[in-house]
Amino acid sequence: MNAPERSAAFLLEDDEEKVEYQADTKVSNAGTFTFNKEDHTIANLLRMQLLRDPQVKFAGYMHPHPLVHKIHLKIQTTTSQVAPAETLSSALEDLSNETDHLITQVTDAIDKWKRENDTGLMGM
Numbered sequence: 169m170n171a172p173e174r175s176a177a178f179l180l181e182d183d184e185e186k187v188e189y190q191a192d193t194k195v196s197n198a199g200t201f202t203f204n205k206e207d208h209t210i211a212n213l214l215r216m217q218l219l220r221d222p223q224v225k226f227a228g229y230m231h232p233h234p235l236v237h238k239i240h241l242k243i244q245t246t247t248s249q250v251a252p253a254e255t256l257s258s259a260l261e262d263l264s265n266e267t268d269h270l271i272t273q274v275t276d277a278i279d280k281w282k283r284e285n286d287t288g289l290m291g292m
Contacts, residue, residue: 177237178205189253198226198244199252207231211239217259218243223250 180186184204192198203210211229218227226244243252 172235177207180205192244195244197246197248197250197252198242201241201243201252201256203239203241205237206239207237208239211241213263214241214256214259217263218255220262221255221258222246224255 186204188202188204190200190202192200208231211231215227215229218224223245224243225246226242229239229241231239241256243255245252245255
């Protein structure tokens with residue numbers, strides 16, 4: 169079969185970096201991050217989190233082709249005092265904190281449900 173290996177969608181090659189940065193040559197407060205072996209899932213999360221930041225003027229991504237496992241994330245900040253890498257780092261930290269909070273809330277809800285519905289072994 170001529171289909172690519174499934175692992176090619178998420179395993180980095182030996183010479184491949186996970187994230188690469190290319191500063192914009194025309195705008196001093198903009199740049200493009202290339203995320204290798206990622207897709208719309210992480211790109212849209214990052215874009216939405218970046219757009220919540222008042223220091224971000226533009227955040228958008230492009231997935232070049234369905235068989236190319238790369239995402240190009242463009243970030244432009246409102247001033248040249250704030251680097252795109254800083255806003256991306258902040259967005260990743262915020263997403264990490266939100267994820268931790270969500271895990272805590274789900275775990276607490278499951279524990280509460282188990283305490284309230286403890287009927288022994290499978291209701292027997």
